[in-house]
Amino acid sequence: MRILFIGDIVGRPGRDVILAELPRLRDSLKPDFIVANGENAAGGFGLTRVLADELFATGIDCITTGNHWADQKEILGFIDHEDRILRPRNYPAGVPGKGAGLYETRGGQRVLVMNLMGRVFMDALDDPFAAAEAELSACPLGEGADAVIVDMHAEATSEKMAMGQFCDGRASAVIGTHSHIPTADAQVLPGGTAYQTDAGACADYDSVIGMEKYEPIQRFLKKMHGSRFQPANGPATLCGAFVVTDPRGLATRIDPIRVGGRLKQALPEL
Numbered sequence: 381m382r383i384l385f386i387g388d389i390v391g392r393p394g395r396d397v398i399l400a401e402l403p404r405l406r407d408s409l410k411p412d413f414i415v416a417n418g419e420n421a422a423g424g425f426g427l428t429r430v431l432a433d434e435l436f437a438t439g440i441d442c443i444t445t446g447n448h449w450a451d452q453k454e455i456l457g458f459i460d461h462e463d464r465i466l467r468p469r470n471y472p473a474g475v476p477g478k479g480a481g482l483y484e485t486r487g488g489q490r491v492l493v494m495n496l497m498g499r500v501f502m503d504a505l506d507d508p509f510a511a512a513e514a515e516l517s518a519c520p521l522g523e524g525a526d527a528v529i530v531d532m533h534a535e536a537t538s539e540k541m542a543m544g545q546f547c548d549g550r551a552s553a554v555i556g557t558h559s560h561i562p563t564a565d566a567q568v569l570p571g572g573t574a575y576q577t578d579a580g581a582c583a584d585y586d587s588v589i590g591m592e593k594y595e596p597i598q599r600f601l602k603k604m605h606g607s608r609f610q611p612a613n614g615p616a617t618l619c620g621a622f623v624v625t626d627p628r629g630l631a632t633r634i635d636p637i638r639v640g641g642r643l644k645q646a647l648p649e650l
């Protein structure tokens with residue numbers, strides 16, 4: 381199976397680069413399933429119904445999120461009726477939405493997607509490792525699902541890497557989001573799980589992690605809040621990873637993707 385994983389889509393520049401580049405990527409990579417993190421799609425903060433539909437219309441099959449999942453309150457009114465949007469699985473019981481979904485590709489393959497959130501330098505949630513264990517044992521790779529994709533939304537590289545190793549051999553891919561910077565450690569772990577600590581964001585990189593740079597710099601300089609963060613408005617780079625799996629659902633390769641905007645470009649050689 382061919383899986384395309386896309387990192388945090390930040391504001392209009394992030395959405396624009398998806399609209400501009402995803403059709404070409406779909407033509408060249410022919411993914412069976414596309415996961416994208418949409419937690420910053422609405423002006424950098426959260427996701428709306430209209431924007432989710434705009435992203436689904438580009439061919440994205442599942443939208444994961446993270447700590448910003450409920451920044452736009454309207455999501456609380458539709459997430460329980462929208463199977464294709466996930467919020468982190470390890471929120472307390474009773475929170476709207478769900479953290480894992482089993483989907484079917486057009487070719488009839490079953491894909492389990494799990495959205496987890498780290499706890500290091502982030503809000504104290506339930507244990508993401510216990511959440512991963514529960515989902516992996518309820519729907520084992522090769523039995524309940526033909527592919528298992530984990531979006532590990534976390535700040536600390538150590539926590540993300542630990543999750544990759546924890547799931548090695550039991551997930552097709554564990555890919556990090558949230559730090560908005562692509563890491564250079566794409567690899568297939570020994571047990572066959574494709575791993576990258578952070579996919580990077582779909583954002584303008586003449587910025588501070590996708591935000592217009594003046595206000596973040598001021599906050600570091602003065603330790604005071606001035607204006608609200610706004611997404612930087614220049615051309616964005618679409619960042620993600622492309623994963624190919626074998627009939628067992630284990631990865632045979634992972635390639636980082638960076639197209640458009642200012643970052644050094646990267647595309648898989650097929």
Ligand SMILES: [Fe+2]
Binds near residue numbers: 419558559
């Ligand atoms: Fe984000």
Ligand SMILES: [Fe+2]
Binds near residue numbers: 419446448533557558
């Ligand atoms: Fe985040």
